[in-house]
Amino acid sequence: xxxxxxxxxxxxxxxxxxxxxxxxxxxxxxxxxxxxxxxxxxxxxxxxxxxxxxxxxxxxxxxxxxxxxxxxxxxxxxxxxxxxxxxxxxxxxxxxxxxxxxxxxxxxxxxxxx
Amino acid sequence: xxxxxxxxxxxxxxxxxxxxxxxxxxxxxxxxxxxxxxxxxxxxxxxxxxxxxxxxxxxxxxxxxxxxxxxxxxxxxxxxxxxxxxxxxxxxxxxxxxxxxxxxxxxxxxxxxxxx
Numbered sequence: 708x709x710x711x712x713x714x715x716x717x718x719x720x721x722x723x724x725x726x727x728x729x730x731x732x733x734x735x736x737x738x739x740x741x742x743x744x745x746x747x748x749x750x751x752x753x754x755x756x757x758x759x760x761x762x763x764x765x766x767x768x769x770x771x772x773x774x775x776x777x778x779x780x781x782x783x784x785x786x787x788x789x790x791x792x793x794x795x796x797x798x799x800x801x802x803x804x805x806x807x808x809x810x811x812x813x814x815x816x817x818x819x820x821x
Numbered sequence: 822x823x824x825x826x827x828x829x830x831x832x833x834x835x836x837x838x839x840x841x842x843x844x845x846x847x848x849x850x851x852x853x854x855x856x857x858x859x860x861x862x863x864x865x866x867x868x869x870x871x872x873x874x875x876x877x878x879x880x881x882x883x884x885x886x887x888x889x890x891x892x893x894x895x896x897x898x899x900x901x902x903x904x905x906x907x908x909x910x911x912x913x914x915x916x917x918x919x920x921x922x923x924x925x926x927x928x929x930x931x932x933x934x935x936x937x
Contacts, residue, residue: 739924750911750928751864795864799924808854808879808918809926813863 709734709800713812721820726783728815730796733777739799740772740779745814746792754794755781786819793817824848825929827912833935840899842932844912846892852915853895854879854926855887857908864911870895871918902936909933 710733720726728742739758743751755770757763757779763770769782779798783790796812824847834840844853855867856879866879868887876887884906886898899906910932917923 741925743928750931753925753927756925797926808866808869811864813861 709798709810711796711798711810711812713794713796713815715813716816717818718815719818719820720786722786722788724786724819726786726790726817726819728781728783728794728796728817729778730780730798730812731778732796732798732800732810734800735774735777737774737777737798737800740770741797741799741809742768742770742779742781743795743797744790744792745795751795783817786817788819788821791817791819825912825914825927827910827929827932829932830930831933833937834902835937836903837901840902840934840936842897842910842912842934844895844897844929846895846912846914848914848916848927849892850914850916851892852918852924852926853889854913854915855885855895855897856911856913857881857906858911858931859908867897867910902934904936907934907936 712731742755744754745751757770757772767784771780793814793816795814797809826845828843854869856864858864865881867885870876870889888896912929913926915926
């Protein structure tokens with residue numbers, strides 16, 4: 708059973724701080740990693756994708772991947788109240804060469820306080 | 822935004838009635854997916870399609886069927902709705918199922934279904 712684990716939160720940070728969201732997954736042979744943001748009552752929207760170990764930066768967002776430790780994280784710098792949402796981690800597992808589907812974590816709810 | 826629409830956006834139905842949800846895309850993407858999202862469970866894959874008339878089951882396919890007769894449309898049918906199928910249903914699309922970038926999934930706006 709492939710699993711993706713996230714702390715459900717809520718994670719509360721003050722405006723302007725760095726928010727750190729973490730995700731662990733169960734299988735070393737994983738290919739692709741995604742972070743989605745979902746506002747209440749809305750659909751998930753893609754923030755970042757990452758495929759190789761290390762950091763990937765896009766504006767205020769940085770995704771970090773460590774395949775050896777099987778975790779992927781999302782850092783949000785200069786957090787704003789508009790960043791308050793649920794953040795979903797998704798992992799694409801490789802089933803012995805065949806292409807697996809995305810497995811989603813249950814999400815971490817982030818609250819940024821003004 | 823990816824060109825994905827879902828219809829209806831909201832539906833209330835009674836136990837035992839058939840229900841069909843539609844997903845329509847204008848991106849000409851090969852892959853289409855149906856998910857349900859429930860509190861405490863997150864997003865779970867119901868069925869997916871990798872081409873016209875090519876579909877496969879996901880994690881929670883019992884009680885659901887799908888059809889894809891055109892690239893742009895993917896239908897999800899609840900043959901006989903039950904209260905346990907009350908959920909928010911999301912359609913997603915991707916260019917490819919292969920890793921490397923084009924497998925990124927984009928989501929439609931969702932359908933809220935209440936089965937009484």
